[in-house]
Amino acid sequence: MSAVNYPIVGAPKPSPSPADGSVPLRLEIRQLQQNADQWNLYLLGLDAFKKIDETSDLSYYGVCGIHGRPYRPWGGVAGDNDVQGGWQGYCTHTSILFGPWHRPFLALFEQLLYGIIQGIASQFPDDTRARYQAAASTFRIPYWDWAATPDSNDYFPNAAGGSQTVDVITPTSNGQAVPMANPLYSTTFTPLNPEQGDFAPLGRTPYDQWPTTLRYPTSTRSVKATSDETQVFDAMATQFAGMQQNINILMNDPNYKVLSAFSNHMWAGDSPSTAASLEDVHNSIHTAVGGNMGHMSELDYSAFDPVFWLHHCNVDRLFAIWQAINPTSYTIDETTETGNFVTVAGSVETSSTPLTPFVDASGSNYWTAETVRQTETFNYAYPETQRWAFTSDSDYQNAVADAVQQLYGGLSNQFSGEEALNLMSVRPVVAAVTPVNKAVNKDNGEITHSNGSAHLHTNGAANVPAQKPVADEDSGFHPFHNLAERIKDAVHIHSHPDQAESGALDLEEEIGKPAPPVPAQPRSYTEYIVNIKAPKHILGQTYRVHIFLGEFHGDTKTWNTQDALVGTFAVFGKETTPGSEDETKCGKCKTDAAANTIITGTVPLTAQIISEVKKGHCGSLDKANVLPYLKDNLHWRVTLADGTEKDREEVPGLVVSVVSTEVALPVGQRPRYSGVYTVHPEITAGRPAGLGTNV
Structure with a gap:
């Protein structure tokens, strides 16, 4: 079994590469909005990405389909694990590989979107082209930090759910902002149900009838259902405090210093101290955004909702932060009960287990948990994980832990x-x-x-x-x-x-003196x-x-x-x-x-x-x-x-x-x-x- 079609290397480093070894940062979505040129390119690029022919593996539809529907092999990776027949799936939910597998998945998305954005930047007129190309050179996909208190009270980003349209400057709009459909609001299936051989692309009703992705559908049956975005905002605000505290526990409780406890929600015995996991919180965000039968609420369809990528970018970020705090705890050696498209049930998942269908730069070797261990491998980092900015590992780990306390200490x-x-x-x-x-x-x-x-x-x-x-x-x-x-x-x-010191207090001596500060x-x-x-x-x-x-x-x-x-x-x-x-x-x-x-x-x-x-x-x-x-x-x-x-x-x-x-x-x-x-x-x-x- 081999795949040579689509090597995944992430977005490239800037040229020339910085001497300090730094790489571009993935920014929180509200921070990315402050860079007007990159934000403009991001919206244009995402819109263009969605318009690529759905039959292509390198289309938005094709990449999203790796996560579930339409149940088709991707990138030439045909599975040979035919236990019980049918599609075995690539995705490693309920597995210690949950975090590592999604890292090259995001890198693939970022790599393709980066390329599209470079092409758009090159199309701007002479007087602005260099400016947009400079912005494009360091572009990285944003994340939505759903566990940090937002300054503007938008527990769900307004950019993703506030409006169905957005104003952008295009290469042909003469520097003037023009409206277009907001690519972060929803995805339109074009066509809704393309031919895919023996695979049913969008499955059962109503998903095979809804022309766009929905959040909190106004009906779980009607083809005319629309999104009720106000419920997304309310649901995230309602559940925010618990989600934030969950992250605080995962980052600080000593029971979660081991990757198998931190990473996924597989039951590991009756211990009351390891019931939490990054995957569990991740699940809650999916349903809080999707609501009853919204696309984000069903893993088969969730990747088609554009907020999936903001959400999973944050999941990867939290995984990277945990890695920084626990640099010696990246141990992967666990028996998988279930297997997947290429992994047989009952086998042992290790740091060298192939993360299919993601092929590295060689075009023939799969990425593994060990080879994706560092985000810098794919030429990105997060604001909290800039290791190059510190002179020692201990200083770096303390800085990351302090950032966790500041963001999620609550x-x-x-x-x-x-x-x-x-x-x-x-x-x-x-x-x-x-x-x-x-x-x-x-x-x-x-x-x-x-x-x-x-x-x-x-x-x-x-x-x-x-x-x-x-x-x-x-x-x-x-x-x-x-x-x-x-x-x-x-x-x-x-x-x-502290225990009081022995001896009586001389009240006369103390009269007129200011009260001493209460010691911490x-x-x-x-x-x-x-x-x-x-x-x-x-x-x-x-x-x-x-x-x-x-x-x-x-x-x-x-x-x-x-x-x-x-x-x-x-x-x-x-x-x-x-x-x-x-x-x-x-x-x-x-x-x-x-x-x-x-x-x-x-x-x-x-x-x-x-x-x-x-x-x-x-x-x-x-x-x-x-x-x-x-x-x-x-x-x-x-x-x-x-x-x-x-x-x-x-x-x-x-x-x-x-x-x-x-x-x-x-x-x-x-x-x-x-x-x-x-x-x-x-x-x-x-x-x-x-x-x-x-x-």
């Missing part, structure tokens, strides 16, 4: 503030006063509002359900906005004051996390587990954006039953299902608990208050791909539990996660899919 930065010393009092719990009609669900004792789809869920412990949480007037459009400034009004932190003191706080374990293909389709804290409306269409939503665990399952109308042609998915592959994920709760404390719903952050509050107010529900609710008892193997871990805040140092996790079975036990009830 809560811990505020717990360290001196103003927190005075916040030791317990706040009374404020009861809600709005009565509702109630109907008891006999299966689990939970209370449901009886007015159809507008019902409220509670655990049945409170006599009167609380009102739907409402954001403060100064909080923008979501209660987590400005959380950093407002956290001091809510938190109750643990402090460890080490502290700690408790991080609360929901752990979720689920079989990947048990329902024969994508499904989601929504985690709520406090009461929530029962209309499933609102579950992605409700204030009570803490986060969503996404499971990208497929129908693998032979002969089924929706049977997947993905052989990897079939072997996944046959192996009963289990995946895990986490939803951090601490930020939402603080919000509940501030509202008076929870007395304080002391465990004596938090644990009973979680038992009474933590909820989880399951929805299918189209948003239909699925009874939790009909998802065998789904387990939801709550754990906690301590985070120390040494004076003048970065937070330190203890790495020790305590399981709190009483919070979820006895409820559908709760710990101990459905293992």
Whole structure:
């Protein structure tokens, strides 16, 4: 098996190459927008890329299809692993190769887009051509940092979802901005259903009928469905705090210093300390952007949505940051249960496993996890990973770790503030006063509002359900906005004051003297996390587990954006039953299902608990208050791909539990996660899919 067609080398270095060994940076999308010429070229290039004939492997359609549909070999790489027949797929989801495989995938996309942009820059008139060519020479694809607080409150970039049109300067527009369709908003299939031999390009309805990619489709069935972009913005704002904290945990908790724990969501035993992963957070972003049956929510179609590339560029960046912090932990030696198009199930995935279909500069050898280890191999880096700017490895690692704390430190930065010393009092719990009609669900004792789809869920412990949480007037459009400034009004932190010196204080001597400064003191706080374990293909389709804290409306269409939503665990399952109308042609998915592959994920709760404390719903952050509050107010529900609710008892193997871990805040140092996790079975036990009830 060989492929000689498309060597992948990434975008080239500038010529002449800088003496310091530096390479161009991939920038955050909002930062790239500040470079008007590169931004203009990026939009023009992406638009031109999408117009290449879909039958070409080097078209936008062809490259996106590597990730799933249309289930055709790419670049001359024909698989010889015919276990169970059908397409085995190249993509390495639920695999330790998740991060390494996507790196050359992005490099291929960047290489092709870079070439297109060079051609466009050369077409500008004489008086501006050199300017655009200079901008084009260092172009790299941007990323969307969905885990860092945006200055402009656009938790989803306005450039990608704010408008269906955008103004650009073209080589023939005489320097004047002219409108065109926004290439970051959607992708139009032209034609919708091209001939692909034996492969069904876009699969089942409605994907074979929707002419463009959609986010939060206004209908999951109608060919006339459109995107509801406001829900993307709301969903990202609603779930932002938990996503940010997930990244903070992955970068700082000692349990994630090993690549197999950090990289992917494959279940690795019953340890409560490694349920998180980069792949799990990545899944949540897919569904938060796509919504019910939007293209981003289904891996077969997700790469066609242009935001996929912004998202995965950030996933690669976070992987690179983790590599910089953990330079000796890049160990890949793991048995794969499932295999893929060219890897047999049961074989061992190592640093030399071929990352098919991606061929290196030789035209005959595949890239491997070892050969793609450094981003500089493909002539790019990220703002945080400029190794050439530091004189020592230790200085570089410390700088990267500091950047992580600055970007994703979130809560811990505020717990360290001196103003927190005075916040030791317990706040009374404020009861809600709005009565509702109630109907008891006999299966689990939970209370449901009886007015159809507008019902409220509670655990049945409170006599009167609380009102739907409402954001403060100064909080923008979501209660987590400005959380950093407002956290001091809510938190109750643990402090460890030094022991007082012996001897009595001479009060007369002290009269008239200014009060001495309060010395900084080490502290700690408790991080609360929901752990979720689920079989990947048990329902024969994508499904989601929504985690709520406090009461929530029962209309499933609102579950992605409700204030009570803490986060969503996404499971990208497929129908693998032979002969089924929706049977997947993905052989990897079939072997996944046959192996009963289990995946895990986490939803951090601490930020939402603080919000509940501030509202008076929870007395304080002391465990004596938090644990009973979680038992009474933590909820989880399951929805299918189209948003239909699925009874939790009909998802065998789904387990939801709550754990906690301590985070120390040494004076003048970065937070330190203890790495020790305590399981709190009483919070979820006895409820559908709760710990101990459905293992």
